[in-house]
Amino acid sequence: MARANRSAYLECALDVLAEAGSEGLTIAELCSRLGVTKGSFYHHFSGMPEFVTALLEFWEEQRSQRLIAASEAESDPAARFTLLLDIAMGLPHEAEAALRAWGRSSAEVRAVVERVDEARERHLAATMRLVGLPEERAVVRARMAMAVLVGTQQRENPVRVDGLRAMLEELNADVQVAVYPRTIP
Numbered sequence: 001m002a003r004a005n006r007s008a009y010l011e012c013a014l015d016v017l018a019e020a021g022s023e024g025l026t027i028a029e030l031c032s033r034l035g036v037t038k039g040s041f042y043h044h045f046s047g048m049p050e051f052v053t054a055l056l057e058f059w060e061e062q063r064s065q066r067l068i069a070a071s072e073a074e075s076d077p078a079a080r081f082t083l084l085l086d087i088a089m090g091l092p093h094e095a096e097a098a099l100r101a102w103g104r105s106s107a108e109v110r111a112v113v114e115r116v117d118e119a120r121e122r123h124l125a126a127t128m129r130l131v132g133l134p135e136e137r138a139v140v141r142a143r144m145a146m147a148v149l150v151g152t153q154q155r156e157n158p159v160r161v162d163g164l165r166a167m168l169e170e171l172n173a174d175v176q177v178a179v180y181p182r183t184i185p
């Protein structure tokens with residue numbers, strides 16, 4: 001039998017969510033995928049309620065707070081803008097879509113999804129202000145970018161990352177031209 005630590009369970013849970021949604025997220029499924037016994041799960045978690053709370057904390061920390069901090073560490077506004085686009089492409093899109101769907105029936109999940117979305121949107125707006133957009137436009141543009149991200153996650157399974165990138169680049173084409181002057185044919 002293999003051994004699994006807490007992070008292995010949490011990473012595995014994102015894969016299960018991506019493939020089977022919240023309905024497929026069971027102790028048996030996690031243990032099967034990790035090749036461990038249920039006793040291993042209970043060594044790390046007291047049960048599913050504690051596991052779900054840990055999963056939500058993990059997702060918020062690893063897929064939002066940590067990525068925002070990495071972006072904030074980039075002092076060049078243009079490079080930060082590009083980094084955020086790359087970060088958005090690397091998100092676990094299908095797992096995020098499943099979390100959003102789950103949030104419609106779980107207050108705990110909904111609260112974390114809303115908190116993550118608000119933090120991401122605030123950070124996007126701050127970054128857009130850094131690249132020269134006035135406050136009002138930065139806030140609206142950040143909201144639009146989040147709508148494109150979330151909407152794409154909800155409409156596509158799997159998410160076509162190249163299409164998502166193209167939409168976000170188009171949405172911000174005037175910002176990028178101001179940041180990265182290009183020769184327009």
